[in-house]
Every structure is written in C-alpha cells, then in structure tokens.
Amino acid sequence: MKLRVGFGYDVHQLGFNEELWIGGIHIPFEKGSIGHSDGDVLIHAICDALLGAANMRDIGFHFPDTSNDFKGIDSKILLKRTVDIIAEKGYSINNIDSTICLEKPKLKNLIPEMQSVLAQVMNIDIEDIAIKATTTEKLGFVGKQEGIAAYATVLIQKG
Template identity: 55%
Template structure:
C-alpha cells in the first residue's frame, strides 16, 4: 500500500463555469485554469500520482500543452486511473477537503462522490469529500479562489 497527498488552488474569474468534483455548480464566477479548473479532481490526481511516485499533474498534463486547454478534468482523472491499473495498482480510498468561502458545496457532495467513484472504479463509500471555509481568512476567505487537499491510498491490484 502507498499513500499520496495532493493540493491544488485556482483563483476565481468571470466568464467561466465553476466545476468541482466533476459537478458544475451555479455561481457568479468560475475558476481560472488551463483546463476546466476543477481543484478537487486536480488534488485527487496529485494524490494518486504521488502515491505511485509519478511526479504531479503539471508534469503529466502541462498547462502549456494546448491538448489540455479547457479539458474536462474527469478525463485527466481517468487517464491517471488507467496508468495506475497498467502499473498494477488499484485505488483503495480517497479523502479530500475543498476549502471555499463560497459557494456552499454540501448539496453537491453526493453527486461528486458518485462521479469520482465511477471514474476510479471504487464504491462511493471509498470516497470522502468534505467542504470547509477559512472563517473569512486569507485568499479563500476573501473569496478570491478555492483550494482542495486530497489523500489517496493505492494498493497492489488483486489477482483474479
């Protein structure tokens, strides 16, 4: 078994969608990024890549490569998953925290868990997502952006 940690942050921007955990969330602004800016999925990708010892998301999907411009981050997560499977790993569980002063994310967490479980071929109970604020402190508290942390456990795939 191996454990990895991931972290990501994006600033708010006008004229883009807010996508977190694969779910489009109604909000006055979205997150600025080369991809769709899904901080949660980016943190999970980094946690999985870190557990495997494979650098980080920016190394695998560089922001100067136009092939990834505007890409759905679920596509990136599925590619990370596929690479893990080829290397003989399976995902054990993921525990993540999204740090956002606004919008409120709790109503969207069940759908996020379902989507991510589908992409990682695990039960939704193996994915935990929490949302918190910073009590109005720092860039998150000033509603300038959103951050996410994730921890993932991978284990050698069981023989069938």
C-alpha cells in the same frame, strides 16, 4: 500487498465569467475557476495524490498546462487517465479522503453527486470517496473569495 499513501493539493483563482467545476460537476455560481483545463481543484488534487502515491510525479508532468491538448479539457478525462496510469504500474485505489476550501457557494448538498460522479470515473465504490467542504472563516485568498483550494489524501494498493 503493498500499500502507498499520497497527498495532493491544488488551488485556482476565482473569476467572473468563468465556470465553476468541482468534483466533476458544474456548479452555477457568479464566479468560477480560472485554469488551463476546466479548473476542477478537487479532481486535480486527487490526481496529484494518486500520482504521488505511485511515485509518478504530478499532474503537470503528465498533463502540462503548456499543451493545447489539455486546454479547456474536462478534468474527469484527466482523472480517468490518471487511474489508468497508476494501473499500468499495478496499483488500484483503496480510498480517498479530500477537503474543498471555499467560502461560497456552500457545497454540502452537492457532495453526494460529486461522490457519485467520481466513483463512476474511477470505477470504485462511492463509499471509498470522502469529500468534505470548509471555509477559511473569511481569512486568506479563500476567505476573500479570490480563490479555491482542495486537499486529497489517497491510499493505493498493489497486489
């Protein structure tokens, strides 16, 4: 069995009159992510981590923001395609560990729903997806509520 680790990071600006999508769920809030797709930073970080672990470049290579095919697309579609892309190389997901950095809204009560949605999209056990949420103690663009960031580490296996 071959094991590989991948790391992903994504950031999006927050703006008024935008929808907030995190972990595949819509979160009602006064601000949302500004992006070419739906701006789901958690899914984008997971996609980058999976692609990196399989040595298959990054999300922008496979789903460029210069393509109208991906304008406003549901990031769950990108995640499903990413799982299919790494599967073509013989890889499957062992587990995911992720962190969302956002000052507001608080996410702790929404994490189980995110885990459930992501597990369904990736066809893996909910226990194999860890999601944590933190603030940056009012520091930087996250702390000033100008943006949102997410980190993901994945372990994939072949064989």
